[in-house]
Amino acid sequence: MADMESGKKGTSALKWGVAAVVLAAGYADLARGGATVAPILLVIGYGILIPVAIVS
Numbered sequence: 001m002a003d004m005e006s007g008k009k010g011t012s013a014l015k016w017g018v019a020a021v022v023l024a025a026g027y028a029d030l031a032r033g034g035a036t037v038a039p040i041l042l043v044i045g046y047g048i049l050i051p052v053a054i055v056s
Helices: 002-032 037-055
Strands: none
Touching: 002 037
8 A cells, every 4th residue: 555655656746847847948948039849838837737747
């Protein structure tokens, strides 16, 4: 039982980490002047990855 909880915790942390990396890449591209990739990454990060990390 404890193994399942620790595995789930690791997966949740991984989801938050992926969301953070995608958001950081989006903001980095935005600061660089990106007008196409930055909004796509930010929408994916805020609209998909963070809600998935919150729910799971």
